[in-house]
Amino acid sequence: MSETLTALFETTGFYHLAPGPILMWAIAFTLIYLAIRKQYEPLLLLPIGFGILLANLPLAGLMAPGEGLLWRFHHYGIQWEIIPPLIFLGLGALTDFRPLLANPRLIFLGAGAQGGVYVTFFAAVASGKFTLQQAATAGIIGGADGPTTIFLANKLAPEMLGWCAVAAYSYMAMVPIIQPPIMRLLTTVKERTIRMKKGRKVSDREALLFPLVATPAIILLVPASAPLIAMFMLGNLFRESRVVERLTHAAQNELLNIVTIFLGLSVGATMNAEAFLKPMAIFIFFLGLFAFMISTATGILLAKFLNLFTRDKLNPLLGAAGVSAVPMAARVVHKVGAEADKKNYLLMYAMGPNVAGVIGTVIAAGIFLTLLGLAR
């Protein structure tokens, strides 16, 4: 009798519990707590947290290669590179390039804020703890772009995907905490009160032509960025054409929401105890934060540098919006600017480098892929 009971007990997951998976549950519950209680990127951290919990239930086999449910979501969604480009379709449909087109020089700030990506890459390589591919993946966190981070990690360092995604989305949620001290440190009150000269009016035709011109230009320049740029610009073309409201709406809402569910769940599911409870995880978090801070700083410093040469001064805070956490980074710029001068409305100007930053991060990822993808 007792033997049967023991045998029965051994078929349950309880018998197979180990400290590793239980620690992962703690991480899962922390993320779920942060998502619900603090509303830190809940759309992503909630499914990611739950995915982590599911992936660490012994015997459930949800991530069993070839048959597990979550394995299928991850395999067909992320390994096949379907979900990140679909997210970009939605983001493209949500993005208004007018603030950028009105002030084209703001594009430099979007590029400047990729500094953290490269600085972190070299720092990670110098640490000797990472391969070139892993270093690039850690660096791209500084671009503050979730889908791009996942896209690159999947190609270059799939073993780091889960932690990188969690780091990227966590820091994105913490933009309002991480950025302002750096912004205040690097600018004087006088610089923060600089009011931007009004941008020119952008015609509807220009906004429509932008995706049509930018797509071939960017893809010809950095072919490896094609999947993300192609879908992003298609979404933007939907939006600006104004003849396919239904498709624009579907890309912005239903499709984006649906793929977000599968993205979060699949990313969480990659984080099982054996693969992820490694000291490297702490390094990734540290490097990601470092990348984020450096990107904020390089954006601001580039704006100050440009001011040496121009008559219409840029408000250097705008540089911080070059990290592509849209629109959080732009909101932070607006708020820090308003602390110095409450009648300085920087929000729309900040959207310029912000959307340029998205493109900048994709290009940075494309460059890494081109240089490091073959070597793997």
Place this chain on the structure above:
Amino acid sequence: MQQKILAPLAGRILKVHITPGARVEEDDEVLVVEALKMETPIFAPCTGAVKEVCVSEGDSVEEDDVLAVIEE
């Protein structure tokens, strides 16, 4: 002299704190515009009497639309 309050950014009017005839001090919060899910307060450019309020709550505005007119 009249001063127009222009929309500093495109968005939706969330709150209107002023009515025609009311007195406002410079830097008083007169309206709130919502853009990118953020509330942006708009402040009076000068001290004076509200001559006209051109928008009501819920309206969408474009950048540089006239929101209200203040008579100094």
